[in-house]
Amino acid sequence: MSNSPLLEVVDLRKSFATLEVIKGVDFKVLPQELVFIIGPSGSGKSTMLRCCNLLEKPTAGSVLFKGQEISRPNVDIDTIRQHIGMVFQSFNLYPHMTALQNITLALRKVKKVPTSEAKDRAMSALEQVGLAEKHDSYPNQLSGGQQQRVAIARSIAMEPDVMLFDEPTSALDPELVGGVLNVMHKLRNNGMTMIVVSHEMRFAQEAADRVLFVDGGLIVEQNTPGEIFNNPEHQRTREFLSRVSDH
Secondary structure (H helix, E strand, O other): OOOOOOEEEEEEEEEEOOEEEEEEEEEEEOOOOEEEEEOOOOOOHHHHHHHOOOOOOOOEEEEEEOOEEOOOOOOOHHHHHOOEEEEOOOOOOOOOOOHHHHHHHHHHHOOOOOHHHHHHHHHHHHHHOOOHHHOOOOHHHOOHHHHHHHHHHHHHHOOOOEEEEEOOOOOOOHHHHHHHHHHHHHHHHOOOEEEEEOOOHHHHHHHOOEEEEEEOOEEEEEEOHHHHHHOOOOHHHHHHHHHOOOO
């Protein structure tokens, strides 16, 4: 694991009108690291994540990717986003396109990959998420978990340097969560750099290199999963974890 951060956030602040949601946070993500962000609803976790690829524009502070400040004006953010994959709570698949077509679309339109190569890369991505046999299925023929795995495959096919996951399992029925987490485990084991916002505490304990506990727009503490879950420093972290049933 390299010591140079792939992604770095410096004194990040974000306000919506007069409400400050992110109140000056700093963190770094190293190559091949899985950083897990936990905290109560409304604490600013998703906003913080969305600032990392400028889906939300920071009010103040900096976001650096490979040492380049991407939050400054005049940066070609579309080019940067090709290197920063994003998986959302909602799958955002085109209903009139098959799983394969959903994946090849961005490859052809954004990366200008030739059709035959785009199909090969899309099939490879579907294989990685265990859905190669569903390549001709439309979203309405797939379960929610399968749709989310297609959405992950769509991001994988773009060959990003880092992947952001914003509550990827929260819209799924409980029995479908495991398939998505297995795919994320596999990505992690293959060396993908990942930042994950989720309430899946067991997954955080098993897979994360580092856990950030966010509350009230601030990083209250960050540490290894072992320390955060078994020996948290802050009372607020202890209170939060005591209310989370499955840790």
